[in-house]
Amino acid sequence: MIVTIDGVAASGKSSVSSGVARALGVPYVSSGLLYRAATLLAHEAGLAPHDPALLPHLEAQPLRFEPLAGGNRLWLGERELTADVQSAAVDAGVSAVAARPELRAWVDRRLRALTPPFVAEGRDMGTAVFPQAQAKFYLTASARVRAQRRAAERPEAVDEIEAALLRRDEHDRAQSVPAPEAHVIDTGPLTLQGVIDTILAALPQ
Numbered sequence: 001m002i003v004t005i006d007g008v009a010a011s012g013k014s015s016v017s018s019g020v021a022r023a024l025g026v027p028y029v030s031s032g033l034l035y036r037a038a039t040l041l042a043h044e045a046g047l048a049p050h051d052p053a054l055l056p057h058l059e060a061q062p063l064r065f066e067p068l069a070g071g072n073r074l075w076l077g078e079r080e081l082t083a084d085v086q087s088a089a090v091d092a093g094v095s096a097v098a099a100r101p102e103l104r105a106w107v108d109r110r111l112r113a114l115t116p117p118f119v120a121e122g123r124d125m126g127t128a129v130f131p132q133a134q135a136k137f138y139l140t141a142s143a144r145v146r147a148q149r150r151a152a153e154r155p156e157a158v159d160e161i162e163a164a165l166l167r168r169d170e171h172d173r174a175q176s177v178p179a180p181e182a183h184v185i186d187t188g189p190l191t192l193q194g195v196i197d198t199i200l201a202a203l204p205q
């Protein structure tokens, strides 16, 4: 079985996916982490997203992606990248990377190589990457609520985080369309466990 959980930035996708995956005893897969890895590696190599050298550069890297239920981890050889990709600099650059069709195809190839069952989260898991998924969800919340949640995790001001989230929502709009059959959940009034329980209750038996 494949369950997809898409949604806007900081809507709760990875925390909710981790909870749902643990309840089901399967891994979850953070597609955003791969876009973030591509962005960090591009920055470190001094390559712009549209540089034709970027895709061969990515393909030559010893990048390892561990989609564990408790939390996804990224490695470049022996170096762990998991924390490094969750920075304001990567946030600011990732949408330009995600707008490149050849880089989307690089991410999609890695995702489609995984063996189900799993929970996949991102923007286009239920539409472009796993249209055959058995259950699809789409998480939303107001920009203010999302910024307040992110502010609890990062040393930045809520207003700046909110402005950056709105910019990223706008840049990611093309790939952030809910599947027509997705259950749309406003996570604003719910606790994290409340969102997880709502999804578990809606899964096909």
Ligand code: ADP
Pocket: 007, 008, 009, 010, 011, 012, 013, 014, 015, 016, 149, 150, 152, 153, 187, 188, 190, 191, 192, 193, 195
């Ligand atoms: P995303 O993967 O969509 O960026 P995260 O899972 O990183 O979102 O969630 C952002 C933050 O919001 C996390 O600190 C998470 O614990 C918190 N969070 C998620 N959902 C809820 C919720 N319903 N109520 C309160 N906090 C939440």
Ligand code: CDP
Pocket: 008, 009, 010, 011, 013, 031, 032, 033, 035, 036, 094, 095, 096, 098, 121, 122, 123, 124, 125, 168, 172, 175
């Ligand atoms: O959780 P948050 O939205 O902050 O970040 P993420 O899910 O790690 O995604 C980071 C970025 O990757 C997004 O802003 C998109 O630009 C891109 N992305 C995408 O285009 N398609 C996906 N399926 C997942 C992420």
